[in-house]
Amino acid sequence: MVRAVFVDVDDTLLDFHACARESALYAAAHAGISLPDDFMDTFMRFNNLYWHRIEQGIMTREELHQVRWKSILHALGLEGDSLQMERGFREQLRNAAVPVPGAHAMLAFLSERVPVWVASNANRDQQEQRLRKAGMLDYVCGILASGNIGASKPDSSFFKACLDRVAPLAPRECLMIGDSMQADIVGAAHVGMLTCWYHSDGAEEEADGIAPDWTIRKLEEITKISALTALERKQADHESDQKRMA
Numbered sequence: 001m002v003r004a005v006f007v008d009v010d011d012t013l014l015d016f017h018a019c020a021r022e023s024a025l026y027a028a029a030h031a032g033i034s035l036p037d038d039f040m041d042t043f044m045r046f047n048n049l050y051w052h053r054i055e056q057g058i059m060t061r062e063e064l065h066q067v068r069w070k071s072i073l074h075a076l077g078l079e080g081d082s083l084q085m086e087r088g089f090r091e092q093l094r095n096a097a098v099p100v101p102g103a104h105a106m107l108a109f110l111s112e113r114v115p116v117w118v119a120s121n122a123n124r125d126q127q128e129q130r131l132r133k134a135g136m137l138d139y140v141c142g143i144l145a146s147g148n149i150g151a152s153k154p155d156s157s158f159f160k161a162c163l164d165r166v167a168p169l170a171p172r173e174c175l176m177i178g179d180s181m182q183a184d185i186v187g188a189a190h191v192g193m194l195t196c197w198y199h200s201d202g203a204e205e206e207a208d209g210i211a212p213d214w215t216i217r218k219l220e221e222i223t224k225i226s227a228l229t230a231l232e233r234k235q236a237d238h239e240s241d242q243k244r245m246a
Contacts, residue, residue: 001173002194002227004166005110006119006144008178009127012198012219013103013118013136017044019096020089027088033073033080046071054121055154055183061147065090094126097134102219107139109223113231118143119162119176121152121183153180154187163191177222185212196225 010016021040028035050068053059069089070082110116116139120127124145131137144162151157163171171192178184178198185195189210197212198219214225222228 002175002231003114003169003173005114005116005175005177006162006188006193007107007110007116007140008176008180008184009118009120009122009131011100011179012177012184013100013107014096014130014134015098015100018098019093019130020044020047022096022098023089023092024085026092027085028080030088031080031084033078033085035078036076039072039076042072042075046075051121052182054152057152057155090126094129095133097130099134099136100219103134104136106219106222107136110228111139113228115141115166117141117162117165118145119153119158119178119184120144121146124148153183154190156187156191159188159191159193163193175227181212186210194227196222 007013010019017040020043024035024039024043046068050059050064054061054064065086066083068082069085073080073082073085107116118127118131118140120143122145124143124147127145128137128143131140131143142165144158144165146152146158149158149161151161153159159176163169163174166174172194175194175196176184176188177196178188179200181197181199185197186208188195189212195212196214196216199215200217216222216225
């Protein structure tokens with residue numbers, strides 16, 4: 001039985017692509033840089049590359065902050081202060097909160113049944129501010145962020161810290177929902193947690209011989225997972241028992 005849920009933020013609850021585009025245009029305007037219409041292809045290529053290195057433990061966030069926009073501007077053939085771009089980008093990203101379709105409905109469904117926690121590799125204060133702006137913060141019990149934990153997804157230490165927060169629950173009583181096969185699904189599965197991969201397009205995928213317990217294409221599909229809908233019946237049965245005993 002699922003008794004606690006952990007949910008990723010970027011590209012699971014909040015649309016990172018839309019938030020990043022908004023933040024980059026803001027930073028570029030203040031840095032006097034004109035970005036081409038298709039700049040996000042280059043941004044995502046380098047951002048994904050560097051975050052993958054962070055997940056592998058071969059790069060730090062501080063190093064990412066030093067090279068991300070330097071690499072992007074160079075690839076686009078643009079000149080400008082890359083560190084100013086990085087500062088402006090991260091400053092605006094703290095205020096960017098474009099929801100993924102169905103995110104509110106999913107959180108409402110889950111929070112009525114089990115405690116819901118956010119599990120993110122980003123900065124805790126940043127994610128708290130973004131979720132508050134998106135009207136999602138009231139659905140969650142708290143935010144578990146790698147910067148505070150001292151480990152990043154998919155490191156087992158990150159997920160063990162999540163389990164410690166809801167102890168004495170067993171790993172198989174905890175569900176991780178996220179869009180990253182490697183960071184969210186493989187990482188959680190390695191400590192024995194149930195996993196739900198939010199994969200809006202593409203084929204089924206395995207990594208390290210691990211397949212998710214569930215795969216959903218839309219967040220609303222969470223409401224059709226029997227392990228969660230069963231909680232609704234159990235809750236209703238419990239309330240009926242209480243009325244009979246009253």
